Amino acid sequence: MGGRRRQFVGTSVRLTGVLRFAIICYSASPRQRSIVDCRAQGKAISAANFGRDDMRFKAVASLALVGVTVLFAACRGEAAPRQASDKPAFKPEAKQMRVWTDDTGKFKVRAALVQVGETEVKLRRTDGTEIAVPLERLSQADRQWLVKVTGSGGVAAPGEWITFRGPNRDGRSPDKGLLKQWPEGGPPLLWKVDNIGQGYSSVVVSGGTIYITGEINNKLIIFALDMDGKQKWSVEAGDAWTVNYPGARGSPTIDDGKLYVLSGHGVLGCFDASNGRRLWQRTAKEFGGSPGEWGYAESVTILDNLVIFKPGGANCIVALDKHTGKPVWTSRGFTAGPEYSSCLAFNHDGLWAITAGTREGIVCVDARNGNLLWANNFSANNTANCPTPVYSDGYIFWANGYGKGGICLKLGPRGTASQAWTTHDMQCHHGGYIIDNGYIYGNNGHGWACIELKTGKTMWRDRGVGKGSLCWADGMLYLFSESRGQAALATCSPEGLEIKGRVQVAGSGPSWAHPVVIGGRLYLRYDTNLYCFDVKAK
Template sequence: MNNQIFALIAAAATGLTLNLGAAPAPASDSWPGFRGPNRDGKSADRGLLKEWPAGGPQQLWKADGIGKGFSSVSVAGGKVYITGDKEDKLMLTAFDLAGKKLWQVDAGPPWTRSHPGSRSSATLDGDNLYLLSGTGVLGCFDAATGHKKWSRAAADYGGRPGGWGYAESPLILGKMVLFKPGGNSCIVALDKTSGQEIWRSSGFSAGPEYSSCYAFAWGGKTMVATGTKAGVVGVDAASGRLLFQNDFSANNTANCPTPVFSDGYLVWANGYGKGGICLKLSPEGKAQEVWRTANLNCHHGGFIIEQGHVFGNDGGGWVCLDLKTGEKKWSERAVGKGSLCWADGQLYLFGENGGQAALATCSPQGLEIKGRVQVQGNGPSWAHPVVTGGRLYLRYDDNLYCFNVKSP
């Protein structure tokens, strides 16, 4: 998906029964939430370095002590936002583009059980930030000051966290903010300004798991897909009514990645030996399974769709698959198991252990490393790399790095 398609989603939403409202396409130099402007792992940046110098790109700044966590940065309006657990609190921090801390606020109680640390990435929309805590509290914060405007608890909708807490990042769609309490009201849409309920999903019941909601336009309809404990589901964006459900990866140890859609095909994948699945969607939202594969064993790091191919994490390395057939084109170790994003025709890979990131070609013909950079901290790190405004942001443990990747 690109910004043009994002605008089409908003336009389609405007005509829906509930008048979701049109949202402006994100600026090309912004990354307003998890996996980018369209939640597909792809940046609008252009004019970036095609190869890094020895030792990596120029480091512009480093912020340490941001707190323990696994969340990724969000960038917009000249500010960089990140979460982390410090002193038994979930902290939400804002920096300016020079790395100067602007403010830091207590965003609620942290998740203290299995794998403590912040999970959800903040989602920016205009003057507001939306954040879901590991304990299941969705908060709306003032993006300029960090002041909390309202909050809602997943438990109020009958939700219960999985074994690793709540980890999704809220989705803004027109006038709504979506999140997943789980249970009979698996997905809930709230008015993003007031926090009042608009709809609850219907037609299925499932645990929330750790996948985020993903919106896309197809056949004149706006749909929302996400992973759950019962598999992958798709609902109508206007009502929450179930459109499709597939039990692939149901009752897996953990279902973390967010689905991605392109040209009629929806791809979802998970770790713990599950691999990936591809569904072909009708304009009405019916889903037909096209292929399954063990070659997209993706734990946390995600995948992108480009040039009719899927590029993503596969166990201890990386893989490229044909979108329509699932045929494997290549597999490489590169930086090992990790996360990725795409910008200006290239892949940015970030290893979850060892703190190494790499620039690589994005081609079905093979993977070629074009540079590496090393950061410090203690793994594992499940944050995704972010490229926006000519900069690469890497969060590793309680350290945040910013590099210049703009071509001279």
């Protein structure tokens, strides 16, 4: 889901750092001890401890001196400060003082929300000082409250990949501490399953469960696997798409214990994520929509209480109540075929908006009511517009294949946008692109390219593994070819692409699933097979 960047970071804390932490804890005033920012060995670490009173906190600090493993769990931070997410546009109640509780329920602090970062929240205490708390240390109630006030569909827990292209729908994983070089033959294989049916959808991971869809006997099947690849349950989700590249298309989206998936025929189903029980369903046809030549391939978007998808037609984009499936709004001001990309929810200048690729080009609507904000006919009437737009630093980038290339739009105030540049050096059929430190990396024809976000300057072109899909994790690119099951680890730098390891997986036909890196694992889906590799640094 756009707007929910999460990172799960482990940090190595030396014993001297633990001693300094304890000293600071004892010297601080009781209110200041609730969450302490410490410095150990010249590196910043975050230590989240909620203290009810002075005696309780001293006991915690004492335990810190002898229970180093507890601090490892509490001090998951980076050496350098992380940039806060620009996504959440807080609702008024977000600024109010409230009591925050840790995940054990034992420790509390009274504070107001300031920012939501990639892996932490910044809070302002009653004395005016600001503190950072890892998301993983918050109680479930606090996480749910964040969903409410930020308008996000979910605050993904560490190790979760809750929708297509990740929690932020930007192809970026929150993982840290991963291999920078693969051994010969690729990273260790943890397991493989070969019975998930035919398809092009990617895995999502939530609550210790892996979800994937596939086509078996002309039916769309949702599979739920445990973390060892063993099936927990499976359920039919209607008829599968059986013409023009048969198989599953859209990936599931997980939110608040529910699973949402759109079939190739445009049937949107909501299921209980714990057992697959169908809760409600709607169809694109109800809203006047019809599939393109290759069926619906969208993964639905969750924003606050809305589930958003793209039937196409006069009601091109539709928002439903995610609990009931009842319509909330339909887009206005344009008519367009749905094409094959997914919607992206983003916040710019305090306004939540939904952008998506369509048959008539790229459009953007107000997330509150579906009113058209802006549109651009770039890539209109193309053979197929498949990739999902991406947002970064006030820019929207969208690229397509079949000789079209990409367009970058600079966003202005009050829901406006102007064309910044176009390029032919990001001819992206299906595999997408990521943005990192002001540069776009993505599929370009039969290879890969890097382009500067704000100028459109091409930095390099490289063959890599050939045409395919990608994701980003821990400063590296994970490339997955659409043919012959080739995958690779590569550097992510405007200076050039360097392959740091390769692996081969089995399957037949084109592979249009995207690689997923989450929880220290690499998931590769090719045809009816799903592979899980261990990519954690040892």
